[in-house]
Each structure stands twice: as C-alpha cells, then as structure tokens.
Amino acid sequence: MTDMLASPSIPAPRDRRKGSKPASATAPNPSTPPAPSPAAADASASSSLASPIETAAPPLAWPALLLVLSGASALVFQMLWIRQLSLVVGVEVHAVSIAISAFFCGLALGGWYFGRRADDIANPMRLYAALEAAVALSAVVSTLMLARAAAPFAWLEAHLGIAAWALPFLLVGLPAVFMGGTLPVLMRSRGAIGGHVGHVGARLYAANTIGAVIGVLAVPFWLIPALGMQGAAFAAAALNVLLAVAALIASRRASATLPFTPVEIESDVLTSTSDTSLARRRGALAVWLYAAAGGVALGYEVMWSQAIVQFISTRAFAFAIVLATYLCGLTLGSALVARRVERSRDPWGMFAILVAGAGVVAAGTLYGLGDWIFISQGWLASVAYSVTHSTTVAMCARFLVAGLGVVFLPTLLLGAAFPYVLRIAVDAGYVGRGVGRVVALNTAGGIVGSLVTGFWLVPSLGLVRTLGVLAGVACVVALIAVSRGAGVGNVSRGGVVALTVLLCAAAVATPPQRLATLLSQARGGELTFYEEGRGATVAVLRQSSGTHRFERLYIQGVSNSGDAMTSLRYMRLQALLPLIVARTQPQSALVIGLGTGITAGALLQYPGLTQRVTAELLPGVVRASSHFKGNYGVAEDKRMDIRVRDGRRELLRSTDRYDLITLEPPPPSAAGVANLYSTDFYRLASSRLRDGGVVAQWLPLPTQNEAETKALIASFIAVFPHASLWTTELHEMLLVGGQTPLVLDAASIRQRFAQPGVAQALKEVGIDSPGALLATWMTDRSGLAYYVEDAAPVTDDRPGIEYAPWVGRQAFAPTLRNLLALQNEPPVVGADDALKAEFTRSRDALRAFYGASLAALDGDRSTWARQLNTAMRLDGDNPYFRWFAGKPDNN
Secondary structure: OOOOOOOOOOOOOOOOOOOEEOHHHOOOOOOOOOOOOHHHHHHHHHHHHHOOOOOOOOOOHHHHHHHHHHHHHHHHHHHHHHHHHHHHOOOOHHHHHHHHHHHHHHHHHHHHHHHHHHOOOOOHHHHHHHHHHHHHHHHHHHHHHHOOOHHHHHHHHHHHHHHHHHHHHHHHHHHHHHHHOHHHHHHHHOOOOOOOHHHHHHHHHHHHHHHHHHHHHHHHHHHHHHHHHHHHHHHHHHHHHHHHHHHHHHHOOHHHOOOOOOEEOOOOHHHHOHHHHHHHHHHHHHHHHHHHHHHHHHHHHHHHHHHHHHHOOOOHHHHHHHHHHHHHHHHHHHHHHOOOHHHOOOHHHHHHHHHHHHHHHHHHHHHHOOHHHHHHHHHHHHHHHHHHOOHHHHHHHHHHHHHHHHHHHHHHHHHHHHHHHHHHHOOHHHHHHHHHHHHHHHHHHHHHHHHHHHHHHHHHHHHHHHHHHHHHHHHHHHHHHHHHOOOOOHHHHHHHHHHHHHHHHHHHHOOOOHHHHHHHHHHOOEEEEEEEEOOEEEEEEEEEEOOEEEEEEEEOOEEEEEOOHHHHHHHHHHHHHHHHHOOOOOOEEEEEOOOOOHHHHHHOOOOOOOEEEEEEOOHHHHHHHHHOOOOOOHHHOOOOEEEEOOHHHHHHHOOOOEEEEEEOOOOOOOOOOHHHOOHHHHHHHHHOEEEEEEEEEEEEOOOOOHHHHHHHHHHHHOOOOEEEEEEEEOOEEEEEEEOOOOOEEHHHHHHHHOOHHHHHHHHOOOOOOHHHHHOOEEEEHHHHHHHHOOOOOOOOOOOHHHHOOOOOHHHHHHHHHHHHOOOOOOOEEOOOHHHHHHHHHHHHHHHHHHHHHHHHHHOOHHHHHHHHHHHHHHOOOOHHHHHHHOOOOOO
C-alpha cells in the first residue's frame, strides 16, 4: 500500500484483523481501481501527485440535502439542551461545560462506532434511516425528561455526589451518539469514492454545517418564540423522521446496495510492507494532529465567547448570529477547497499552513481591534435601519460585524483544513471508519480544548494570553505536520515557520489588558477593576453623568447597574421595603444576585435578621463589589453568607426557608435569564418561603417592550395570589408577592422603619418617613391583572421575552405612563393623620417628579420645569430629586 498522501485514489484499508481482506479483493467494484503492489505503488507515488484524478466524483446532491436537514435538527436540539442543562445542573460555567461535553462525547462515540459499522454493511442508507429515527425518538424523550430533571438531579447529587452526573450525561449523550454516526454513514453510502475522499468529505461537511447554521438561527428567531422549547423539539424530531423515511425510500434503489463481502485469508503481503506501515503511521498522525486542531478550534470558541461581548449584547440572538458566523466560516472554508483538495501536490503542507494561519489570524485580529469595528458596526446598523426601519435588524447588523471582524477569518481557515485531513488520513476502501475516526478524534480534541480553555487557561492566563497559547499550539501542530508529513515542499515549510514567527510577534505586541482597554473605549470611563474569570469578564468602570461620578459594573461587557443615586435608591428599597411591610416579623432573607452588593448590603442594616444569604454565580463579582459605595462592605461582613452558586440551584439544593427572597438577576431580556422570571421559578421560590414570607422581584422597565413587561407581571401573579406593585425608581419597579394577604399595618411599619440603620439607609435615597415609603405603592393584584389582560406568562418552556424584538428608546415612556395610571390608595390599617399627611405630600412630590421626567422624554421643557418645581417645593431636601436636578445633596 502506498502513502495516502501520495495516492489517495488507491483503496488502502487499515485496521484489518488478521485473516480478513477488503471486499474489493473478492468482490471488485468496476469503478474502483485495483490496488497495485507495494513496489509499483511506491514507484507511482510522485506521478500520482501530478496526475488529475480520472474517476468521476459520485453524485452528492441527495446526501448533501439529507445532511443539511440533519445538521439543522442536531443544532436545534443542542441549543435546546444547553438551555435545559442550565436549569438542571445550574449555570455555573464548569457544570454546564461538563454537561455539554456529554453531547460531544456522544458525537465522538457515534462517529467512531457507526463509521466502523457502515463499512460492514451492504446498504448504508438503511443504517442512516435507522440513525435518524433513533435521533427523533431519543432526542424528544431526552428533551421531555430534561424539562423535569432539575429536582431529581439535585436529590441524586445530594445523595450520590458525582454519580448524579450520569443522569444529564445519558440524557444528552445518548441522542448525540446517533447524531455522530450520520456523516460517516452517508459518506460510506456514496460507494466507491477513491480519489475523491477529500472532495466528497468537504462537500458533505459543508452541507452538514450549513444545516447547523440554519438550526442555530432558527432557534432564537423562530422556533422558541413560536413553539416554545418542547414544540421546537417536536419540530426538529419531525425533521428527523422525514429524513428517516426519505433514506428508507432511497435504500430500496439498486444503487444503494454496495458490494462488500468480507473474506477470511491468512495474511496479506500488502500489510507487511514498510510503505504500508509508514502510511498507517502518517494517517494516524494526521488524525491526531486534526484532533489537536479541534481542541484549538473549540478553545477559540470558548475564548471568543467572552472576548466578543464588548461588541455585542447578552441577547440570545446576538450569540446566535456570532455562532452562525463561526459555522459559516467552517462551511465556506471547506467548500472553497473542495475542488482543489484532490489536485493538491502538497496536502500535508496545505493542512499545516491552514491550521497555523488560523492561529496567526486570530491573534492578529485581536491585536488589530480598535475603533474601526465600532465605526463599522454603526455604519452597517445605520444602513440596515434605513432599509428595514427595524431596530432589531439594525442591532443584528452590529452583531454580524462583530462576528465577521473577530471569528470569521480564523474559522474559514480551520474549515478549509478538514478536507485535507480526509485526503491524508481516510482510506478509500474504508471510508466509514476513516471518516468516523476523524470526526470522533476531532470531537474528542474539541472536548479537551474547551474544558482546558474554560477551566484552566482563561482563569490562569486571561483571554489575550489564552489566545496566544492556543495559536501557539496550532503552530506546533503545523510544524509537526510539515516535519513528519510526506511530500511537503520547501514553500510550505517556510510558510509555517514564517507564520510561527508572526504569531510570536503578535503575542508579544498584544498587551494582556487589550480587551480591558477596548471595553473602556467602547463604554467610556476609567477602568478600576477587571477580571477575566471562568465564564465571564467582570469589570468596574468609573463614569460620570454631568457633575455626578459613580462606579458601574460590567459583566460580559454589558452594564449591570452601579452605585449612582438611581441604583442606590431602587436596590435599597429592593431589600428594605418588603422587610418593613411584611406581615410577620422577618428573621431570614435570601438575595439572588450580588451585583454591586447594594441590595445585599441593605440587609445588614436591618437588625432583626438572624440569617442573611446571597447567591452569586461569579466569584469575580464578589471581588468587584468592594469598589462600590453604599453596600456597607457586604463582601467582608461575616453576617452575610455569600454562596458562589447559581440562584436557582441554591433553591433546589438547599432546604433553608426564608421570610424574604429578593430577586435581582440581570435584565430579563439577557440570554438564559428569563428562567429567573418564569412561573416555574416563582413556584420554586414560593416553596422556600416560611409562613407569611414574600418574594420581591425587581422589574426593570427600559429593558423590554410593554408586551414583555405584561408577560413578566403575568408570570408573577400566576403564582402569587397576593401580589402588589411598588415604584422604587423612575426606571424600576418592584413586585412583592406571597401566598398570604399583605397587611400594611401602620404601627408595625413605623416601628420597623424607625430602626436606626433602616431609617438612615432609606433617608440617604430620598425615603425619609414611613409615609414616603408608602407613597411608592402602585397597585394590588387586581390592578396588575387588569393591566396584563390576557398576556401569556413567561414559563421555562416558553421564555419568549428572551427572544423579543429589540427595545427602542421610545418604548419606556408609554410603559411607565400606563403603570403609573394604575396607582391607587394603599390598604393601610391604623393610619393616623400624621402618616396620612406624610403619605400625601410624598406621593404628590413623587408624581410631580415622574411627570417632569416624562415631559423631559417628550421634549416638553415647560412642563418639565413646572413639574420639577412642584416636586422640589414639596420635598426640596430629597437627595434623589436633587441628584436629578443637578443640585448638591444637603445631607
């Protein structure tokens, strides 16, 4: 047997057991040329490089279509499972990374096992039909079970420890095993593809990846908004069933039956030659090198997922567009070389240059990022809006620029490397197992690369240095390829060396704080804290607004509040208001989401609490909290139990019960956060309340359109029969709900408000009396029910708010006006005249202030001035009003 590089058209079976022989030895295929003797093969090696392949490539339209649809279905399921796994195992980065590895392990096992099986059967299309049917059944069952697996997993983890992870591994990994077998089986179904392994593999790989792009975009833009999670799963499964039926019909055609008759023989002289042994070693080397390249590629994806957030948002369709750009790069790269791969005189060299080039381009792109990307985003968004008049389309244009500018070129080169690996490493006589082995080991390499990058490299080295390490590994892979591969030309060797030198120069020239600098340029302000930790970048910027200076927290490049007066006011009320108005004397409280620490810190000022707990996902956020004023040093205070854990998992795993659970997660439009605003989550939170306990939910107004605000309120009142709405700040409101009626007892409210720490904390943000606190009352459950009308609530299965249209600046004012119109008298028991006077003055002042703010949004300066003067006349010492008016605080 000759080296596969030298003569890819020659069937060269490997991994044969002693006593077996390829089918072509006894059942020759007329379209496949016979294998020459070792000597002849060696003599013809160089000439075969120069000669074009004479056999015609097999038709690919049918299998390509199957793989497009199969790839779309697989990515739909993958994206659904990623979301479901975050609810089962928590959104801790390590937990999700390990759970998602089950998907890739399944793909690798399926590619290896079914690739080998495909070479042993006469009708691979029947096997393909069976695989698609198995995907449909197992994937739907897994989706349904994952939707109900959170509580069982928490119980298993508490009793069995790490063994509990077998549950998500099986639920995700089993369907993926069947998915992993589709590509090698379809390649085997093409029959004799000697001389066209690289060409056929490139086309089918591209087709499969095109389907993946369709699946990625379909999930956020259509399937989940229209059908929900389980509906999307059934739609994807229907596609798999359609593919199974089509493949079964195709399997009945005569051309679907491939000659394959294994024959027992004692030995084969071909397998004993030194040329054969060398070819095997080189083929195996190519597969292992591509596995390493797969690790680098998935490492890039992990790194880019954090690096690119400075230029996009946390909306689900922003990440979908970037992922689709990543996949498009792989697809286009593979397709561009499909016709050239078989004619290449130096496939080892081309493979090396492509892998090294991807690393150099990735590093160079990071070094070259600057104002040009912001300018390009603004220009394309402007063009998109002028054509479509859609804010959502304009924002998607911004995300596309980020994807093209950061991830597209490196993935283009990585995608082009795949066909060359197939040409080098896959035996034309054993296509199924060859392709299966390439896919399996590349996937396995991807698992290792993603885990090493997320668990070790990024936390230890940061994003910039991590990229340098990954690119360095790519260059090492390339150097091994050109030094150990066959027929490598001097140009290729020189090119790889030159690329390695360029990489070193780019790595040295790029400062470790490059992304931090880009963040401060993009958001404006002075960087005071920056950490590239597991799963997210955490930064604190010192910014200003007029004469006001404040710190602002950025997670993944997106603002998560700060310590300006507006933030201090609503976050202190977030903690203290429900404690003051609670029916029973509160003793325990849980805050989900530390953020700036202001809400959690306010709990320290309430002396009656004996248990204070905060659940925060990111350790970097805990460390950053010391940079914010007004949180009373909560991160260092021993009275606060900070648990670095996903909030939903905290409620599932802990048996603690609380008088107050106050929720301050990121905005509900952020990817993956809607499940902290769903009816399912509220039922879980309600189950962790003590008798008379309440849940307080932050309700931001500018982050979603009014339809989504109604859906958020609908989900809350669907669980809590006794709910109320309070206005904590111009842009924020607060939902308070429980299973027992809320009794606003005047005497109790006065007593709790008067506690020294409580009174001072609220006075600093413009709430100087119990009457001022009650003035923030808006309406009870009946008013909320009237407002939401027939809006569908947010559920785990239908998290529609996450996929809602982009929010324009004009959306906030109508929502605020309609909510303010709901305001009625709070049902206070035992109020005396003094309390009523405090309440009336504070309510009139607050209404005037909100009226001035709405007039400012409308551009009505005369109404703004008149209303603001009224507010200042009624409550001129209010530090909250004075902050907006640009006046110094009298306190």
